[in-house]
Amino acid sequence: MATATTTTVPPFAAKETLSLPLKAEGAPSHAQSASAAAAALPTPPLTRPSSPSLSRKPSKPYARPSTHHLDEYRHAELTPAIGLQFTRELQVRDVLRMPEDDPKREEMLKELAYLISFHGVCVFPAQDLTPDELSSLALALGKASGAPPDSSLHIHPTAELGENGRPTVGAISNVAGAMGRQINFKDERSELASQGIHSDISFEQRPARYSALRMTTLPPTGGDTMFYSSYAHASMLSPAMFSMLSSLSAIHSGRVFRDQARRFGFDLHLGPRGAPENVGDDFEAVHPVIRTNAVTGFHALNVNPTFTERIVGLTFDESRAILDYLYKVQAQAHDAQVRIRWEKDTLCIWDNAAVLHAATFDFKGHERSGDRTVCVGEKPYFDAENGTTRKEALGSVV
Numbered sequence: 001m002a003t004a005t006t007t008t009v010p011p012f013a014a015k016e017t018l019s020l021p022l023k024a025e026g027a028p029s030h031a032q033s034a035s036a037a038a039a040a041l042p043t044p045p046l047t048r049p050s051s052p053s054l055s056r057k058p059s060k061p062y063a064r065p066s067t068h069h070l071d072e073y074r075h076a077e078l079t080p081a082i083g084l085q086f087t088r089e090l091q092v093r094d095v096l097r098m099p100e101d102d103p104k105r106e107e108m109l110k111e112l113a114y115l116i117s118f119h120g121v122c123v124f125p126a127q128d129l130t131p132d133e134l135s136s137l138a139l140a141l142g143k144a145s146g147a148p149p150d151s152s153l154h155i156h157p158t159a160e161l162g163e164n165g166r167p168t169v170g171a172i173s174n175v176a177g178a179m180g181r182q183i184n185f186k187d188e189r190s191e192l193a194s195q196g197i198h199s200d201i202s203f204e205q206r207p208a209r210y211s212a213l214r215m216t217t218l219p220p221t222g223g224d225t226m227f228y229s230s231y232a233h234a235s236m237l238s239p240a241m242f243s244m245l246s247s248l249s250a251i252h253s254g255r256v257f258r259d260q261a262r263r264f265g266f267d268l269h270l271g272p273r274g275a276p277e278n279v280g281d282d283f284e285a286v287h288p289v290i291r292t293n294a295v296t297g298f299h300a301l302n303v304n305p306t307f308t309e310r311i312v313g314l315t316f317d318e319s320r321a322i323l324d325y326l327y328k329v330q331a332q333a334h335d336a337q338v339r340i341r342w343e344k345d346t347l348c349i350w351d352n353a354a355v356l357h358a359a360t361f362d363f364k365g366h367e368r369s370g371d372r373t374v375c376v377g378e379k380p381y382f383d384a385e386n387g388t389t390r391k392e393a394l395g396s397v398v
């Protein structure tokens with residue numbers, strides 16, 4: 001871990017610097033507009049209803065908090081593109097336990113939320129925090145960051161049942177749980193850990209905003225988590241590629257969990273899962289390929305190899321080729337990555353609209369487990385008018 005020193009977050013340039021036109025979704029496909037012969041093409045473009053969120057404007061301007069309470073606590077950037085590390089001086093439970101009517105509590109939560117969204121992931125060592133407090137923290141951060149008021153904690157479709165028979169919030173483990181309910185993204189056909197890169201629950205209509213993970217049991221070595229800056233990935237695109245991708249949506253699917261439930265014979269949690277829209281067993285949503293972060297206003301590449309299936313409006317082969325290229329950027333751009341080496345009771349909180357992540361299963365015969373909680377955010381949208389790339393806003397390399 002980096003030595004902690006005080007750093008200052010550069011001011012957010014609120015002015016729009018990229019002016020990229022939106023292309024209407026739902027345009028007639030080749031198969032719809034051409035002859036019957038054309039309709040028989042082997043890989044017709046997939047069309048879906050347009051995504052109204054693609055051009056939705058945020059209800060508030062993007063701005064960082066004006067208070068600086070967290071400057072009192074040592075912290076340091078882990079890389080220029082991604083990651084911020086605090087020291088154990090900051091115990092997030094102390095913030096949580098401040099009186100709710102103390103304005104400083106809300107101001108500190110807003111600062112924390114902004115720093116997490118700005119840097120993608122924040123690391124808090126040696127945190128004394130119960131699972132219930134972790135959940136309260138995630139909810140409070142979501143609220144402080146302006147998540148829709150009906151957002152709550154996500155309950156995963158494969159969630160274990162608690163003593164009351166209801167699905168429980170949070171906990172991860174590599175040890176097989178009862179009925180095979182553990183979350184498992186490992187693609188058994190691939191030895192590449194990068195196949196497990198994902199944004200939490202992107203298959204939901206309203207995916208995750210913040211995820212918080214406090215690791216409690218670790219192998220002697222291994223089990224690190226990789227984080228990948230989706231802001232940097234968006235910044236790396238040429239203006240022409242950015243313009244095209246910002247007009248497109250993609251299908252995200254979590255049908256893997258249906259298969260898992262069928263194989264092991266357990267019932268899935270059909271919802272609501274943290275938002276009224278997150279119900280049923282479709283586990284499928286259409287989201288913009290470039291989304292704008294609701295907290296920072298930074299554009300982020302919004303596809304991942306775990307859940308994204310297909311770009312809408314392109315042929316199967318076009319979609320495959322473009323997704324493969326974008327996954328290559330995610331896996332290979334190591335200037336947009338940070339590797340977190342866990343210690344017992346380390347807490348990481350990340351913004352799923354700013355980063356992707358992947359666990360590293362490079363250990364065997366040991367337990368790796370912790371408390372995990374996820375608060376749900378908004379329906380993803382692309383805001384061409386008010387958003388910007390992080391690179392444009394900061395004048396950074398990526």
Ligand SMILES: [Fe+2]
Nearest residue numbers: 198199200357
């Ligand atoms: Fe995850």
